[in-house]
Amino acid sequence: MNFFDFTDKVAVVFGASSGIGKAAALGYGDSGAKVAVLARRKEKLDDLVKEMHDKGYIATAFECDVTSEDSIKNAAKEIVEKYGKIDILFNNAGIAVPGSIENITVEQWNKSMNTNVRGAYMTMKYLIPEMKKNHYGKVINTASVNAVLFDKNEDLVRHAYNVSKSAMVGLTKAAAATYMKDGITINTIGPGLFETEMTEGTLFKHEGFMKAYNASNPAGRPGKMEELIGTIMYLSSDASNYVTGQLILVDGGITLV
Template identity: 50%
Template sequence: MFNLSGKVAIVTGASSGLGADAARAYAENGADVALFARRAEKLEQVAADIEKMGRKALVVPTDVTNEEAVKAGVQKVIDTFGKIDILLNNAGIAIGGGVEDISEKDWDTGMNINVKGPFFMSKYVVPHMRKAKYGKIVNIASVNAIIADKIPVLWRHNYNASKDAVRGLTMGMAASYAQDNITVNSVGPGLFESEMTEGTLFKNDDFLKGYNFNTPASRPGKRGELNGALLFFSSDASSYVTGQFITVDGGATIV
């Protein structure tokens, strides 16, 4: 049920971290993968890993906040593979600070990458899925879509707002496209080590102690531990599951 053989997946933010891990997981389970991100050299490294598995990889250097670039990138995938079965909207950024501190420019940057990116990608992928009467869209939200931090150094009001917007977009699309055999779901990772967190949260010992104390698993997520949820939502194992939001957080949001 989790087999992705014959499927074509797009992964945004695929140059490093959770996105690169997800792209490799898709390939390990049989999919060919189109890799979207701004850093071409990083994408080439991920593509090499995928090709070693015997799968095809397409590098598509793209800024997901640029509509014309997204449109051209999606067309390149269609021209190369002929279809798109899976879209993982993973590209994201965490802008720190409260509403008193965030500049308008930073606010717009966070919203553009975290919300406009999935919007643009979906806008140009969904028509191909509707035509094929098949599609699996997975949006990466965050536990911070439903929980927040009271400690000032950890305030991320833009991140809270943008990731909850991703949940709302997921529900709206799910309701609209279920009749086309397209499922749309979102995943809320807890704390994982990535390019986004390793230089900030993972360097804050007080935060880590508090996180580990308050999280039932008593630790952050390990590389690869997000992949099970992504594969579930991206495969026919979730054929009757749509509009859902699942957290992968070691239980952090239940206590």
Template identity: 50%
Template sequence: MNNLFDLTGKVAVITGASSGIGVQFAKALADQGADIAILARRYDKLEPLCKEIESTGRKVLAVRCDVTKEEDVKLAVKSIIDKFGKIDILMNNAGVTSIGSVDTLEETEWDRIIDTNLKGVFLMSKHVVPHMKEQKYGKIINTASVCGLIGSKAIPLHAYNASKGAVIALTKGMGTSLAQYGITVNAIAPSLFESEMTEKSLFQSDYLKSYNMLCPAGRPGMTGELNGAAIYFASDASSYTTAQILFVDGGWTSV
């Protein structure tokens, strides 16, 4: 029987790959056989991951890219196509968060969150989708969040809520209209996972204690617990799955 999760011969692009979930996604897809392009604004942070993936025998390309700038995105996509000849999988993972209510947020902070979390998905998809249409095949996986579906009484995350809710809606729109070209578009929506983005805010003792009490699993997510979702959406196991949002949240959105 064929291994539906085998990614040998596929080329995967992961944005926001300098830390946290992006690093996990890159390793997970490489472990399944994919060659990897890792993108981030902080190019120096990509070097350790680059070496780790290369040690597994996979080809890897590190690219400095600010996903909020279209020229950066265009150049990054060109460099990936020049090296690998194609892009099979795009993981739109670059993201930032901000604590703040609509009545206290500065406009510049609102723009920073929306530009990275939403505009970044738009720009990367804009410049990758034509290549996927041409080859009549593609897997796009967006990183959403439970915060795109529900709010938080304890900590206001209004800009983040707005950006991730929009990512969910964009995923559904893209998934339905691009299916005719052999392109699936889905999203992974995590709840609380430890990362560079959350360790100094949501992982503080008071919030974490409250989260653990309310979450059915009784704890936040751990390293590697998003890998199965990423591999499923990136592989041919999900060939008839599109415009779907998979909440990997320990049951958080069901209570």
């Protein structure tokens, strides 16, 4: 049995226009899946789909804002119309609002929660029923090491982000306990530090942070994208059929020490 052959599987990637989502979409394509790529920036998605088609992969772009219920509902309908079913949901859309409880506005707090938590709740709300129809599904949510590891420096503090990522762990565990009987596993990845649009201009530019991260990380460095994609593919595959409700930290061991 080839666990990582996704031929005949339909994978849906939210937040696919850049970073981890884009790399995962390519990973699903590499493994033979039909891939629905979603985000707000349609032109970026069109470029990704072109890149995937050039490689011989099957992929379609759907414009979607995860803060909008209608947008998610319509996208789910269009994906099922296009590909007939949904097997894999990679919930990856996210934003990192900087600041402490005192420094962020209520609007920033709401935007963080609406994107990172409410968005994932709504994608699961509309995609899980499609998975239940076939008694098969793999949901991979995206938390962070920042669900369990926190900064104390004022210029690095991201309280709304921390809370949203801790909430992803709770959402994952609660939903996992309910939907295993429907043949659906639900897990969450907790990436350490990877260079993407979210981090390249912020954390990667912060000399003090990078020094401290590398010094306290047993790997001594940030992760490489391919070191994260394998875990996403594992949790998307039948190799993980008895694994559910788990936070899998992909962090070079930084949470160990």
